[in-house]
């Protein structure tokens with residue numbers, strides 16, 4: 170045995186990496202003569218080390234990138250770091266290390282892990298969002314949007330931790346208390362910056378229809394999130410109020426079923442009532458400690474109190490009581506709703522609890538009976554108990570009520586969106602400073618372009634109470650850019666989703682010093698294949714689409730949409746549950762790589778489940794993947810040690826040799842489809858494993874036999890190259906090539922090899938399998954029938970019985986009926 174005989178992944182993988190590094194294999198420029206392919210994975214947060222979920226998604230993306238490269242495409246696959254965010258602040262509080270230091274250290278370690286896994290990244294384009302040379306451009310864009318009126322400041326309700334003096338994200342509020350301080354969280358109104366994503370609501374919605382490369386599930390989630398609904402704004406006069414109360418409804422047909430109305434705790438009418446009523450004041454105070462999250466609104470207990478104030482029904486003229494309720498949000502619509510308990514589940518639940526009347530005003534089209542006392546009926550049907558509108562269907566009632574209200578100037582048709590403008594202010598330190606200066610005379614003034622970036626001081630002490638920026642006078646105290654008077658700098662930072670909304674474009678011009686994006690952007694964008702977790706279906710993927718449109722309208726890009734094709738990978742499970750530190754069921758990728766090598770980990774990940782489904786971890790599966798690579802390695806060793814195989818002469822092959830060639834080219838055809846079109850890498854691997862088994866069974870050391878084996882082994886190497894690139898890099902050389910595998914093309918199917926001289930046909934007697942015969946591929950029906958009846962076993966079952974019929978399906982079967 171030669172020195173190469175044993176498979177030592179450490180050495181094999183080091184040699185492959187050294188080659189790729191020395192040749193800068195994965196660094197790409199903009200070459201207009203080549204067809205580009207931009208392959209991207211959602212960039213990671215530098216939490217400390219890679220977890221298995223990372224390894225899975227990065228491997229999927231790397232396989233696609235390497236496959237496209239073998240198709241002759243000019244492939245860009247970059248990597249970077251979504252480096253701002255809370256965990257760095259938490260670590261800083263816990264360990265007393267500045268967030269910047271912690272973050273950069275993690276990046277260095279994780280970059281090493283990614284390199285060890287052999288991902289074909291263009292590291293010359295690495296982007297790190299906490300660097301001023303990156304975030305200066307989002308500050309710049311923000312000041313441009315300020316001038317266009319696409320950003321604005323308004324009061325908004327947040328979860329406020331009174332002890333830590335900070336705003337909490339919804340997930341940091343646990344049972345109404347701050348996750349760190351355990352203090353009762355308050356709903357507090359503070360001024361915050363918003364980006365006007367609603368100005369793009371229609372385009373964000375309409376474009377989804379032509380985004381064929383996205384999963385339907387993600388498109389549906391985005392449609393629901395944008396939530397376009399057609400309805401009406403209706404005004405109700407309120408006793409003692411000069412202004413009417415305006416509500417939005419998508420069901421004007423149920424207007425005659427309104428039995429009460431509800432307003433938010435912060436609504437002026439509720440505030441006014443609270444001034445004379447201590448119970449109402451107490452209830453409003455209680456609402457402040459509830460979470461502001463819309464998701465929480467759905468599940469929490471619906472509470473309310475009557476205000477002792479009445480509105481007048483705009484058609485019947487009846488008095489309708491006004492309530493204050495915890496499920497009405499001031500920030501949503503007008504902060505008031507009309508309630509139709511007969512035909513809305515939430516209104517029904519609330520009315521039942523508080524003894525409010527429930528009236529049926531719609532009945533099913535088919536005349537069937539419903540029991541409004543047992544549950545709300547939310548379907549569309551025909552109006553009843555609605556006076557002049559009785560008998561109308563939904564559309565007719567909508568039109569009639571709209572016409573009447575519009576004529577009287579008391580309402581109008583309108584389109585409503587569930588989508589809210591994006592609040593981007595965070596009262597945190599570790600983020601991009603919002604580039605605004607507040608002047609007593611000039612108000613909020615954007616930082617002039619020449620003064621950008623507003624650099625975040627990195628050498629700080631984070632205590633967890635308030636933001637350290639507020640106490641840094643050298644940061645806060647500045648002169649007003651407009652009048653020169655003493656002014657104060659904004660100390661809030663951007664939501665970290667701002668950084669991740671445009672990083673994909675920055676990879677195209679990562680070192681541009683004069684512009685956010687330069688002309689190289691037009692070569693690479695849009696991203697051809699984007700891969701990431703389904704948990705980003707809404708926020709990240711919607712914000713990124715929004716930013717793409719902002720950048721387009723700023724003249725920075727011609728693309729309407731950032732991602733042509735989207736793949737959302739499944740989770741990595743262990744013992745049926747998602748791997749997580751909390752559950753204690755994690756597997757450390759680093760340990761596995763050190764033990765088995767990167768190729769084994771990559772192969773296990775890709776061979777176990779298709780990318781979009783969950784992957785169940787299995788130690789046996791990892792060992793199985795490793796054993797396969799060893800078999801693969803030894804098969805090539807055994808073949809190459811016997812010397813160079815002669816060139817393949819297709820004309821002089823015997824039946825067995827033809828059969829192996831057939832298997833080889835069938836495998837190429839299947840794996841090409843699985844890898845290139847269907848992204849079913851697991852079945853691709855299974856097909857190559859089968860081919861390798863066929864090679865190992867094939868015992869023909871004649872020159873022609875060895876030529877056929879050579880072709881089969883080369884095919885295995887080429888077909889597995891995207892998945893296990895290190896071992897394939899080395900095996901390619903061992904198969905006698907002086908060229909590098911990284912420069913090879915994907916193998917072609919030889920159609921002539923697929924043409925079979927003989928085919929196997931199943932023979933049945935009375936529908937039961939009794940034999941198999943081999944016949945010439947072009948044999949006629951009579952000849953096939955004759956051969957079938959000559960088969961010994963078939964003869965036995967036919968015996969002396971009379972043959973009534975012989976059915977021949979050429980290429981497939983013969984059925985003898987006796």
Ligand SMILES: [Zn+2]
Pocket residue numbers: 608609610611612649650651652653654
């Ligand atoms: Zn000023």
